[in-house]
Amino acid sequence: MIREKIIIEDIAITLERKNIKNMYLRVLPPNGEVKVSAPLFLSDEDISNFIKSRKEWILKKQELILKNGISAPLKYKNGEKHEIWGKTYALQLIKNTTTKRVLVDEERNVIYLPVPPRSTIEKRKNILDEHYRAELKHALPEALDKCCKIVGKTPTDIKVRKMKNWGNCNQNGVITLNLNLAKKRPICLEYVLIHELCHLIEFNHGKKFKKLMDKFCPNWKEIKKELNE
Numbered sequence: 001m002i003r004e005k006i007i008i009e010d011i012a013i014t015l016e017r018k019n020i021k022n023m024y025l026r027v028l029p030p031n032g033e034v035k036v037s038a039p040l041f042l043s044d045e046d047i048s049n050f051i052k053s054r055k056e057w058i059l060k061k062q063e064l065i066l067k068n069g070i071s072a073p074l075k076y077k078n079g080e081k082h083e084i085w086g087k088t089y090a091l092q093l094i095k096n097t098t099t100k101r102v103l104v105d106e107e108r109n110v111i112y113l114p115v116p117p118r119s120t121i122e123k124r125k126n127i128l129d130e131h132y133r134a135e136l137k138h139a140l141p142e143a144l145d146k147c148c149k150i151v152g153k154t155p156t157d158i159k160v161r162k163m164k165n166w167g168n169c170n171q172n173g174v175i176t177l178n179l180n181l182a183k184k185r186p187i188c189l190e191y192v193l194i195h196e197l198c199h200l201i202e203f204n205h206g207k208k209f210k211k212l213m214d215k216f217c218p219n220w221k222e223i224k225k226e227l228n229e
């Protein structure tokens with residue numbers, strides 16, 4: 001494979017020539033980088049004409065990516081940045097190991113992820129997700145105790161799940177938490193707990209509910225914003 005950087009009509013392009021039959025054009029998050037894969041036999045002129053013909057599409061796609069702040073999908077590879085409790089770590093895969101446990105080096109800011117050989121992205125994600133689940137379950141008793149004292153309510157049960165929302169409280173008083181809360185600062189977990197515990201007083205998100213939040217978690221609006229970034 002031959003890789004080079006070219007500029008066509010003010011668009012910076014990473015061009016890869018390889019043994020393929022068709023030309024491929026991609027605009028990638030997070031910066032809108034343009035990547036073109038071209039067959040070895042294609043002339044520079046053909047490539048240039050192709051890119052010129054797609055210029056408008058490229059610019060539109062770049063604008064969309066930057067406007068929506070679309071981030072690159074995680075690949076769970078070495079050096080990739082991941083968060084635990086609001087702190088950033090670099091991922092380090094360990095292969096051919098007997099250990100099944102995720103190890104975290106707090107001094108060097110490294111997460112050691114034990115993975116089977118030829119593991120898929122999904123498999124690696126699951127291993128790290130299970131670590132987040134364990135982190136959250138470990139932190140829960142103390143945080144829950146604190147928040148129950150603040151709100152004056154106790155859930156009937158508490159669960160940790162992969163879910164879309166950060167938390168949920170059902171009519172039976174069961175609170176469910178998103179395991180991704182272990183990625184965020186601990187204050188975010190407390191905020192979600194207080195929010196869900198307030199549902200044991202007010203089931204909807206009306207005026208009364210907001211008053212409770214103001215009382216029990218005065219800076220809840222800022223924390224909510226941080227959570228949804």
Ligand SMILES: [Zn+2]
Nearest residue numbers: 195196199205
């Ligand atoms: Zn709610």
